[in-house]
Amino acid sequence: MRTVISTKGQIVLPAELRRQDRIEPGQTFEVERLDAGEYRLVMVERAPNEGLVDWLLGCPEQDWFLPIESESTDTL
Numbered sequence: 651m652r653t654v655i656s657t658k659g660q661i662v663l664p665a666e667l668r669r670q671d672r673i674e675p676g677q678t679f680e681v682e683r684l685d686a687g688e689y690r691l692v693m694v695e696r697a698p699n700e701g702l703v704d705w706l707l708g709c710p711e712q713d714w715f716l717p718i719e720s721e722s723t724d725t726l
Contacts, residue, residue: 651664663673671693678694 651667653662653664655661667673673693677696680692680694682690682692684690
């Protein structure tokens with residue numbers, strides 16, 4: 651497959667590849683230069699609970715989940 655680099659240096663992954671590998675906006679990749687004109691793009695694995703807090707805060711039932719203030723051991 652071919653793709654084009656934008657004027658901002660961004661590379662667009664074709665939709666077919668994004669669907670096959672379930673790539674979503676914000677997904678992180680590592681780019682490695684192998685040789686002149688050769689590059690390797692590797693998807694960085696997400697943490698198993700990434701996005702959990704956002705999902706819980708998006709609960710349709712109001713006040714079902716509320717964030718709590720973080721406690722510090724500095725005051726103990």
